[in-house]
Amino acid sequence: xxxxxxxxxxxxxxxxxxxxxxxxxxxxxxxxxxxxxxxxxxxxxxxxxxxxxxxxxxxxxxxxxxxxxxxxxxxxxxxxxxxxxxxxxxxxxxxxxxxxxxxxxxxxxxxxxxxxxxxxxxxxxxxxxxxxxxxxxxxxxxxxxxxxxxxxxxxxxxxxxxxxxxxxxxxxxxxxxxxxxxxxxxxxxxxxxxxxxxxxxxxxxxxxxxxxxxxxxxxxxxxxxxxxxxxxxxxxxxxxxxxxxxxxxxxxxxxxxxxxxxxxxxxx
Numbered sequence: 001x002x003x004x005x006x007x008x009x010x011x012x013x014x015x016x017x018x019x020x021x022x023x024x025x026x027x028x029x030x031x032x033x034x035x036x037x038x039x040x041x042x043x044x045x046x047x048x049x050x051x052x053x054x055x056x057x058x059x060x061x062x063x064x065x066x067x068x069x070x071x072x073x074x075x076x077x078x079x080x081x082x083x084x085x086x087x088x089x090x091x092x093x094x095x096x097x098x099x100x101x102x103x104x105x106x107x108x109x110x111x112x113x114x115x116x117x118x119x120x121x122x123x124x125x126x127x128x129x130x131x132x133x134x135x136x137x138x139x140x141x142x143x144x145x146x147x148x149x150x151x152x153x154x155x156x157x158x159x160x161x162x163x164x165x166x167x168x169x170x171x172x173x174x175x176x177x178x179x180x181x182x183x184x185x186x187x188x189x190x191x192x193x194x195x196x197x198x199x200x201x202x203x204x205x206x207x208x209x210x211x212x213x214x215x216x217x218x219x220x221x222x223x224x225x226x227x228x229x230x231x232x233x234x235x236x237x238x239x240x241x242x243x244x245x246x247x248x249x250x251x252x253x254x255x256x257x258x259x260x261x262x263x264x265x266x267x268x
Contacts, residue, residue: 002026004105005058009046012098013109016055021048026058039066041073045112053114057094060107067106069212074099074108076214083139083189092135092208113209115202120231128199129224129243131206136220137250139188147184147254151176153219154266179262184254187218194223195230220251225267240264 006024010017029043042062045054061069077096084093094110118124154175158168191198192213200207221244228239241260248255255263 001060001105004100005044005046005107008098008100008107009056009109012100013056016097016111017048021051023049025049027054039063039069041069054112056097057110057112058107059110060105064104064106067101070099070106070108071101073211074110076211077108077110079189080211080214083142084135092131092206093211094207094209113200113202113207115200115205115207117196118199118201120196124201125227125231125239126243127201128206128227129247132194132208132224133247133250136188136247140186140251144252145186147186147252149184150179150182150259150262150266153185157217157219157266175262175265178265179259181256181259183256183259183263185220185248186252188220188251189215190217190219190223192216192223194227219266220253221247221263222267225264237264 005026009024025047027045027047029045039061041059044058044060046056046058047054059070059073061067074096077094080093081096091113094113097109097111099108100106118128120128151172154172155168158171161168163171191208191211192215193210194208198208198210200209224243224247225236225240228243229236231239244260244263245255
């Protein structure tokens with residue numbers, strides 16, 4: 001497999017290489033959850049000759065029948081690249097280079113995001129929120145869309161929830177009780193899995209990795225609420241009220257003081 005990796009890199013990543021960079025070396029990288037099942041991704045970091053840091057990342061799967069995992073991840077990354085290409089922060093995400101699929105093996109090649117995983121504290125949390133809010137603002141400005149009532153998002157979420165019709169109506173009735181007037185928000189693509197494990201900070205730049213869940217929701221604020229919840233569950237609402245007014249203002253949403261409880265319920 002390594003020989004195939006090196007051949008395809010030579011052919012498809014020429015802009016990142018010169019002859020003195022060979023031979024390449026490969027480091028198999030695992031997280032707590034990666035590679036636990038045959039359908040999980042397996043990640044290889046690629047180093048140039050005598051280099052101390054990697055320059056490429058290869059993602060593959062243990063068995064070819066799990067190829068959809070790689071196809072989805074790579075497609076999501078390409079979508080992000082297209083969205084970010086003309087924004088002030090094009091390097092927030094890796095750059096998709098090539099997808100190799102020969103019918104027997106499949107892997108994707110992307111650039112490495114340089115940085116370290118932070119242990120979030122209040123200062124670094126504020127940095128991540130500000131940078132991610134900037135990314136969302138860029139998307140909102142580049143692709144301005146109409147505002148939609150929160151109720152429309154609520155119905156879409158419930159339709160995908162697997163709940164029966166009567167249960168859905170009961171949940172909607174409860175949600176309606178939280179706010180008479182519903183917030184008006186745009187649709188903005190979300191990373192979908194904004195966790196500490198997927199965040200890198202290097203040279204004052206925020207990088208976000210792992211693209212399996214990009215686009216699972218277009219409800220703005222979903223990623224940040226999830227980040228707050230994981231950071232300190234006991235302070236989720238406090239952090240939400242502290243940071244989200246600025247976020248909603250940046251993306252053009254219309255959210256009144258009485259509507260935060262309603263949105264919190266949708267995020268949960």
